[in-house]
Amino acid sequence: MGGSTPFREANSFFGNLYDLFAESQIFGVSLIPQWLAYFVAGFLVIFVVINAVVITTTLGTWVERRLIGRIQSRLGPNRWGPFGLLTPVADALKLLTKEDTRPDGVDPWVFNLAPLVFILGPLLVFAVIPFGKNTYVANLNIGILFIIAVTTVPTIAMFMAGWGSGNRYSLFGAMRGVAQLVSYEVPLVLSIVGVLLLAGSLSLVDIVESQSIPFILIQPLGFFIFMLAISAEMNRSPFDIVEADSELVAGFHTEYSGMKWGTFQLAEFIAPFGAAAIITTLFLKGWEGPALPSHLWFFIKVWGVWFVLLWVRATLPRLRVDQIMGLAWKFLFPLGLINIFVTAGLLLVWPEPTIAQLWAMGGVNWVVALVCLVVSSHLMSDKLTTRAPLAPAPGTSRSRAQEAG
Amino acid sequence: MYGIGIAKGLMVTLTNLFRKPFTVQYPEEAVPQAARFRGEEFVWYEERCTGCASCAKYCPLGIIRIVTHPGGSNVQEGESYAIDVFDIDIGRCMFCGLCVEACPYDALFMGSGFERGQYRRDDLVITVDELRQADKRPSTWYRPQLEARDYHPQGGQPLSWEEVGR
Numbered sequence: 001m002g003g004s005t006p007f008r009e010a011n012s013f014f015g016n017l018y019d020l021f022a023e024s025q026i027f028g029v030s031l032i033p034q035w036l037a038y039f040v041a042g043f044l045v046i047f048v049v050i051n052a053v054v055i056t057t058t059l060g061t062w063v064e065r066r067l068i069g070r071i072q073s074r075l076g077p078n079r080w081g082p083f084g085l086l087t088p089v090a091d092a093l094k095l096l097t098k099e100d101t102r103p104d105g106v107d108p109w110v111f112n113l114a115p116l117v118f119i120l121g122p123l124l125v126f127a128v129i130p131f132g133k134n135t136y137v138a139n140l141n142i143g144i145l146f147i148i149a150v151t152t153v154p155t156i157a158m159f160m161a162g163w164g165s166g167n168r169y170s171l172f173g174a175m176r177g178v179a180q181l182v183s184y185e186v187p188l189v190l191s192i193v194g195v196l197l198l199a200g201s202l203s204l205v206d207i208v209e210s211q212s213i214p215f216i217l218i219q220p221l222g223f224f225i226f227m228l229a230i231s232a233e234m235n236r237s238p239f240d241i242v243e244a245d246s247e248l249v250a251g252f253h254t255e256y257s258g259m260k261w262g263t264f265q266l267a268e269f270i271a272p273f274g275a276a277a278i279i280t281t282l283f284l285k286g287w288e289g290p291a292l293p294s295h296l297w298f299f300i301k302v303w304g305v306w307f308v309l310l311w312v313r314a315t316l317p318r319l320r321v322d323q324i325m326g327l328a329w330k331f332l333f334p335l336g337l338i339n340i341f342v343t344a345g346l347l348l349v350w351p352e353p354t355i356a357q358l359w360a361m362g363g364v365n366w367v368v369a370l371v372c373l374v375v376s377s378h379l380m381s382d383k384l385t386t387r388a389p390l391a392p393a394p395g396t397s398r399s400r401a402q403e404a405g
Numbered sequence: 406m407y408g409i410g411i412a413k414g415l416m417v418t419l420t421n422l423f424r425k426p427f428t429v430q431y432p433e434e435a436v437p438q439a440a441r442f443r444g445e446e447f448v449w450y451e452e453r454c455t456g457c458a459s460c461a462k463y464c465p466l467g468i469i470r471i472v473t474h475p476g477g478s479n480v481q482e483g484e485s486y487a488i489d490v491f492d493i494d495i496g497r498c499m500f501c502g503l504c505v506e507a508c509p510y511d512a513l514f515m516g517s518g519f520e521r522g523q524y525r526r527d528d529l530v531i532t533v534d535e536l537r538q539a540d541k542r543p544s545t546w547y548r549p550q551l552e553a554r555d556y557h558p559q560g561g562q563p564l565s566w567e568e569v570g571r
Binding site for chain 2: 067069070071072073074075296311314315316373377
């Protein structure tokens with residue numbers, strides 16, 4: 001039963017629910033028809049996953065603010081509820097009851113749609129993430145490609161917001177965001193290719209199951225590039241030139257207020273969890289682990305990666321626009337190519353690697369990673385940190401002097 | 406070696422994470438304040454005041470208003486004036502303390518409080534009734550006799566008019 005249904009997976013979260021509804025019978029009569037069971041099961045799964053993600057994120061905002069507070073020798077929010085645990089609730093209530101202002105000169109359709117499109121990407125990432133053994137919404141055979149595709153959706157929303165606001169700061173932020181995404185998408189995809197070569201599949205479930213050793217040990221360079229590129233993709237510090245509050249007020253969401261602004265913020269807080277889930281799945285063996293239940297392992301790993309992202313955010317200052325672009329094209333892009341060639345070469349030598357051969361691959365990759373990092377840092381450090389002198393503006397005394405002399 | 410600086414920075418933030426925060430939870434706990442702190446709620450001893458209005462004359466902003474009539478009860482100096490009005494508009498006061506310096510009889514002291522916030526400007530005027538009823542914990546600012554006896558308004562006992570003279 002249900003074999004003809006698309007995306008029907010044996011033993012999956014959705015499949016079990018579907019079976020429960022479709023096959024429950026009273027005196028030989030089906031309780032609900034098959035097509036309805038499909039919708040009910042699908043709706044329930046989406047409902048549970050989205051709520052779990054949003055509630056985790058809400059808790060995450062509190063943890064993030066508390067931890068960053070402690071890192072800066074402050075306490076963080078601690079007034080509402082025990083240890084300030086109700087602060088997200090208070091924030092949400094405040095945002096929901098706040099006046100939704102719309103400045104003159106906005107493009108209403110684009111302006112109002114932007115927050116919804118923006119939150120779409122981070123939420124869709126969780127559609128293909130395996131949360132535990134046999135727990136996923138859909139096991140797409142192009143899972144990681146799907147993730148790469150949907151994580152670019154927020155950029156469209158960002159540009160919609162920047163363009164629709166009719167504000168120069170917003171437009172500047174949006175343009176920076178698009179430029180940054182176009183640059184960082186390249187090293188992001190290149191860093192994943194090494195993992196895909198090792199796993200031999202694009203499906204995230206298969207990637208998790210093919211990791212006899214966590215891929216972070218075999219793909220250190222890929223992990224490094226992926227961490228940097230995904231931070232840039234999420235516009236998180238130190239790559240947050242899109243928002244850059246000291247330069248652009250708030251970047252693309254300068255003109256938003258109320259729950260529209262709240263939706264942007266929610267999406268930006270969901271994104272690190274999505275990124276942590278992707279990193280856990282690709283590099284940290286996903287939900288697999290000894291002794292503890294698989295869901296708990298996944299949970300622990302995601303929060304661990306999330307903490308590293310937060311830690312980096314709390315430590316490093318924002319980079320300049322040209323530094324960020326230089327980092328992507330001059331540093332991460334060549335490293336990603338080297339990583340692909342080394343991994344592919346090793347797989348040519350050992351086409352079906354055993355555990356020992358995987359460890360050997362890891363050793364080679366670590367040496368390559370360290371050498372590449374040191375050498376390319378040495379080659380690129382001057383070019384990344386110093387800016388080419390600007391051409392003098394035409395008509396100024398300096399340019400006239402240059403023309404004369 | 407490149408990246409060492411970033412690693413050092415990360416270690417700084419990580420060690421900060423396990424350090425005690427500097428935050429003082431103000432309404433529940435307060436930072437210790439100096440004995441010479443020039444606060445609001447001036448401390449005024451009616452028994453020592455002759456109604457000479459030196460404080461009002463020396464005030465650079467002219468925010469002290471004194472109205473008297475003859476026949477006061479000054480114990481120190483014999484004949485004096487009784488105080489009818491002693492208004493200090495602390496909404497405009499800059500806490501320079503010149504009124505306290507000017508007082509010849511050590512009748513006026515700077516206060517030690519800082520929590521007299523109000524919602525209306527009129528409520529910021531300290532009246533003579535308020536001065537009479539106020540908690541007498543004078544600041545030791547410009548009053549060496551208080552410092553000599555090691556007095557601290559925070560945690561110290563309220564002082565009577567006989568204890569604060571030179």
